[in-house]
Amino acid sequence: MTTHKDDKKVGTTGHNWDGIEELNNPLPRWWLWTLYATIAWGVVYVILYPAWPLVNSATGGVLGWSTRSEVAAEIAAVDAAQAGLRSELEATDLAVLAANEPLHRFAVQAGASLFANNCAQCHGAGAAGAPGAKGYPNLLDDDWLWGGQIEEIAVTIRHGIRNEDDPDARYSEMPAFGDILERAEIDTLVTHVQSLSDGADPLAGEGGQLFADNCAACHGEDAKGNTDLGAPNLSDAIWLYGSDTESVTTTIRNARYGVMPAWGLMLDEAEVQALAAYVHQLGGGEPTPVD
Amino acid sequence: MTSPTPSLYAPRLPIFPRRVSGFYRRLKWGLLVVTLGIYYVTPWLRWNRGPDMPDQAVLIDLANRRFYFFMIEIWPHEFYFVAGLLVMAGLALFLFTAALGRVWCGYACPQTVWTDLFILVERWIEGDRNARVRLHEAPWNTRKWRLRITKWAVWLIIGLLTGGAWVFYFTDAPTLLVDLVTLSAPPVAWFTIAILTATTFVFGGFMREQVCIYMCPWPRIQAAMMDEETLTVAYRDWRGEPRGKGLRRRAAAEAAEAAEISTRAAGPQTGPRSPLIPMPGLPSGLTVLAAPKPSTQAKGDCIDCNACVNVCPMGIDIRDGQQMACITCALCIDACDEVMEKTGQPRGLIDYIALSDAPREADGNPPQSVWRHVLRARNLIYVGLWSGIGIALIFALFLRPEVEMTVAPIRNPTHVVLADGTIRNAYDVRVRNKLGSEQVFDLSLDRTGLVVTVEGSDSETITVPADSQGQARVYVDAPAGSDMATRDRSDLRLWVTDLDSGERAAVDTNFTGQEDDQ
Known part of the structure; x- marks a missing residue:
């Protein structure tokens, strides 16, 4: 240079x-x-x-390579890599899933993304129920309509609630007491039910009499509900449709009829198991009793 | 085609640097041994960190995202240490360039060091400059093929060792060596070795000065960092010119003598000449002041022997002045000093000179001391910044906590009401275990009346495996009607305690209650 x-x-x-x-x-x-x-x-x-x-595509090149096929191959590779875990999860008894730490972690991770795709629309991305709407249960608390043990959660997810698609769907129907009781009786009952959260005796007084005659069959004489029937606990602090007078009056007069699809018809068994594992570890999951 | 138009593209002109000896050559050999020694030996140093941890002193563990340097272990979140070291390296480069010009290029740059090594191999196999020129021009006979193939083979081995040493920094060296020998090493190791072998072979053997001139951005950047006080390799043209040798030189001397006789009445024309910059640490022979020269010699000291050009690995002529291609390797200084000694003239015709001294020396005055050039505000500011960052990094290193935790409150939802009216807040807690064994960490709060639970366990503890990060969802429950449960927002401090050592750390967060309790 x-x-x-x-x-x-x-x-x-x-x-x-x-x-x-x-x-x-x-x-x-x-x-x-x-x-x-x-x-x-x-x-x-x-x-x-x-x-x-x-105009509508591009020249392909003699190797036939494309980003789309590459993504498809990567997804297939991941599916193949997870196949073992999926079949293991499908075959595992949910009651002992938590003891198998790697499989449990896989189930929770898979459940989290399944939840975001399938459940978050109603239950919210944070699983605290739909924001601004009533009637979509908060899955973070320790109050369960149909039971909080992991197998009970799995049954609820698999068969859904009050749907026509699955004969095994969870089913219960509260009568619309607007047709059965007088307006004054309903008002008395509303006041009585509202007081249950504060620890009042469910069977005391006039309201207690109405409660014993009309409600205790499902909700129990102690008003603690019955998860076999999907009858809510009325003595706790959680009100799915609101605890104000108007909401409770509407509930008793017209009854509520919350529904959930049968996810077992749309997801495979491993995915249902994964969702159950995810929901169970959100904070309110109950342990499976040891026989 | 009447007038020859210059070609737009020039082939590389081969350069055959001659062997040279002297102070700077010895200094460069020393640096070559030290730098290459560090490069090849470092991965083999061992350091005991415990049974579950790697025992390699310097290890860049990309798979597990850890950097080990003797007793120091850097996690990804501590990358600011690496950033700080890079800033220090940058400032050091500024400092050295401002004070001593392109010393990085001339002495320590891998391109220079490996090229030096390759030229050494070339000389051992093919002989010194003249023999190599002859071999270059010789037809491709058996001898030429033999020498060339021998040379290329040795270069390839050096390249292979270079690439081979590189991969040892990224995984356990003895294991990888066994894997390489038994041909069971991972493909990325082979691939890296192949690339580095090829670049070493091509850059050190064939590209050489082309890398510095055409590929490296540093010559352009460094030109902007030097100033007239920077000590750099230069030719004392006021002393050397007019250059000449043999008959021309004698004629010039006679002419000069005649001129001197004719102007003798006007007083002496040649004063004390070319005093050298007193360089600390250099042999005293280098700093002897020039003796007054007999006027029977030529005016210029340069005998145009081209020794400085012949030894130059960049193939330039330093007598042309400062130029981009000069990497200031100082070999021309050694070459010229050898000649000056033989011709009985003072050394330092080519020397480290600050350009601000040029007019001073040309007028016959002594140059400023080397300290005046080096210890000036600009350099002192660089030193200040450099050591400031260095001290800050050392402090950060010793002050970093043994126990570390991050707490992210879950905001969707901010709180949950439990069946008995308890208000629950959830937090994503991450605890780092930097030790070489499994540790149990206990969580606690700075106030009573609240309950801490870790999801999936009955206790308040998180067990974290060795050298990893544990993650857990942690619930804090405030009883119904309590102060925190009914206040919109309260401050909360979460403590984490290493149950083994008792070491603990705190993170401030907050707790959301339900103000409007219906």
Whole structure:
């Protein structure tokens, strides 16, 4: 490389800034060969890989490679890698799942994404029920309509609640007491039921008499509900449809009829198990009693 | 085609650096041994960290995201240490460039060091400069093939060792060596070795100065970091010119003598010349002041022997002045000093010079001391910044906590009402166990009346395996009607205690209650 202005072998480019002139040095020849190599590479690439955009697609390239097929292959690879865990999860008794730490972790992770895809629409992304709406149970608390043991949760998910699609769906129907009781009786009952959260005796007084005659069959004489019947616990602090007078009046007069699809018809067994494991560890899951 | 147009593309002109000896050559050999020694030996140093931990002193464990350096272990969240070291490296480069020019390029750059090694091999096999020029011009006969193939083979072995040493920094070296020998090493190891072998072979054997001139951005950047006080390799043209040898030199001397006689009445024309910059640490012979020269010699000290050009690995002529291609390897200084000694003239015709001294020396005055050039505000600011960051990093290293926890309150929802009216807040808690054995960490709060539970366990403890991060969902429950349960937001401090060592750390977070309790 010529660096000196006085060297007569090369001229200058004629550019001159404040007396500093630019020498017209030739490029190294290997640089030229590198340029040719990149051009050759470009030609080969255009032949082998998708390159020219067309109106609705692009040239495919003789290798047939595409990002879409690559993603499909990666998904297939992940599915294949998880196949063992999936079949293991499908065959595992949920009661002892938590003891198998790696499988439990897999189930919870899978359950989390299944929940986001299938359950979050009603139960909320945080599983605390639909924001601003009533009647979608909060899954984070320790109050369960149909039982909080992991197998009970799995049954609820698999068969759903009050749907026509699955004959094994959880089913219970509270009568609409608006047709059975007088308005004054309902008002008395509303006041009585509201007081149950504060620890009042379920069977005391006029309201207690009405409760014993009409409600205790399902909700129990202690008002603690019955998860076999899906009858809510009326003595706790949790009110699915609200604890104000208007809400409770509406509930007693018209009854509520919450529904849930039978997910066993849409998801496979491993996915149902994973969802049950996920919901069970959200904070309120109850241990399976040891026989 | 009447006038020959210059070619747009020039082939590389081969360079055959001649062997040279002297102070700077010895210094460079020393640095070569030290730097290559560090590079090849480091992965084999061992350091005991406990049974479950790697025992390699310096290890970049990409798979597990850890960096080990003797007693120091860096986790990914402590990457600021690496950033700090990189900033220090940058500032050190600024400092060295401002004070001593391109010393990095000339002495320590891997391109320079490996090229030096490759040229050494070349000289052992093919002979010194003249023999190599002859071999280059010789036809491809058996001898040339034999020498060339021997040389390329040795280069390839060096390249292989270079790439081979690199991969040892990323995994346990003895294990990998066994895997390499038994051909069971992972493909990435082979791939890395292949690439580094190829680049070493090509860059050190064939590209050489082309890498510095055309591929490296550093020559352009460094030009902006040097100033007239920077000590750099330069030619004392006021002392050397006009250059000449043999008959021309004698003629020039006679002309000079005649000129001197004719102007003798006007007083002495040659004063004390070319005093050298007193360099601390250099042999005293280098700093001897120039003796007054007999006027019968030529005006210039340069005898145009081209020794400085012949030894230059960049193939340039330092007498052309400062230039981008010069990596200041200082070999021309050694070459010229050898010649100056033979011709009985003072050394230092080519020397480390600050350009601000040039007019001073040309007028016959002594140059400023080397300390005046080095110890100036700009360099001192660089040193200050460099050591400031270094001290901060050392403090950070010793002050970093043994126990570390992060707490992320779950905000969707902010709180949950349990059946008995208890208000529950949930937190994602991560605890780092930096020790080489499994540890149990206990969680506690800074106030009473609240209950802490870890999801999936009956206790308040999190068990974290060795050298990893444990994650748990932690619930804090406030009883119904309590102060925290009915206040919208309360401050809360979560303590984590290592039950083995008693070491603990705290994280401040908050607790959300239900203010409007219906």
